[in-house]
């Protein structure tokens with residue numbers, strides 16, 4: 368926990384950032400990120416698709432400086448959606464509302480995300496709105512509801528088990544028969560807002576899981592935690608849930624063997640495969656989740 372805090376705090380340090388910006392991709396970024404360009408990402412996505420894995424992709428980036436930049440991000444996602452369709456990849460898109468201008472207000476983010484969701488519908492694709500720091504949860508859930516009430520069905524969002532508020536958020540969304548991804552939560556949140564202890568987060572995840580599996584139209588069980596994966600499999604059996612009701616999601620570069628094993632067992636497995644030049648905060652969150660990954664990066668440093 369202390370190391371996790373140190374890494375997430377280090378993510379804000381200008382010195383650490385300058386070093387990682389310069390060397391990070393060679394040092395280990397490539398293990399978690401599918402390159403810096405769309406061409407590179409498409410190659411990686413094709414390889415995963417050939418193995419039978421579903422994928423999503425994300426243009427890495429968050430907190431843009433200007434409204435125009437956020438509009439440009441929405442335009443870039445249109446290009447990505449066209450490219451995925453042309454390549455006939457089974458890849459959908461996961462995006463962050465701060466990347467689409469949420470810092471400039473909900474209307475800005477709504478207009479941009481709606482543009483992307485419309486485009487996705489036109490090419491038969493789906494958009495997942497990631498969940499970010501706790502201060503964005505209300506706005507994210509409002510935008511999700513607004514999209515659904517405007518008739519957009521090809522969109523889903525994410526709930527984070529570590530937040531105390533999440534069981535209530537889930538209940539408030541059920542009238543939409545939502546498509547939700549369940550995660551433990553990746554940000555540094557204070558104990559007034561989020562469970563500080565891992566075992567409490569895991570228990571919260573398990574409680575949410577059962578309610579979601581029975582009440583949501585689709586649940587993306589996004590975890591590498593084998594106990595929770597087996598619990599999902601048991602619950603699916605118990606409630607006679609078909610494979611159209613849930614699937615597992617994991618991160619590119621994490622527990623690859625487990626991804627393939629679940630695929631062999633007949634489950635749907637989606638690998639979240641982001642790309643782009645702004646991969647630094649993403650990499651830092653991956654290191655914080657598993658400090659052993661810092662050793663992986665350090666070993667690459669020594670090998671150079």
Ligand SMILES: Cc1cc2nc3c(=O)[nH]c(=O)nc-3n(C[C@H](O)[C@H](O)[C@H](O)COP(=O)(O)OP(=O)(O)OC[C@H]3O[C@@H](n4cnc5c(N)ncnc54)[C@H](O)[C@@H]3O)c2cc1C
Pocket residue numbers: 496497498499525527550551552553554589590591592593616617618621622639652653654656657660
């Ligand atoms: C598809 C997907 C989408 C996500 N979207 C969001 C989101 O929108 N918002 C959000 O806050 N969080 C998101 N997350 C991150 C999530 O909140 C967790 O931080 C992350 O998944 C680690 O938790 P875990 O469930 O795997 O369980 P943990 O208990 O952290 O890990 C279980 C086991 O998995 C392995 N493992 C986990 N993480 C790593 C890693 N980085 N490197 C190597 N091994 C690892 C370890 O062996 C560990 O013992 C997402 C995660 C996934 C898989």
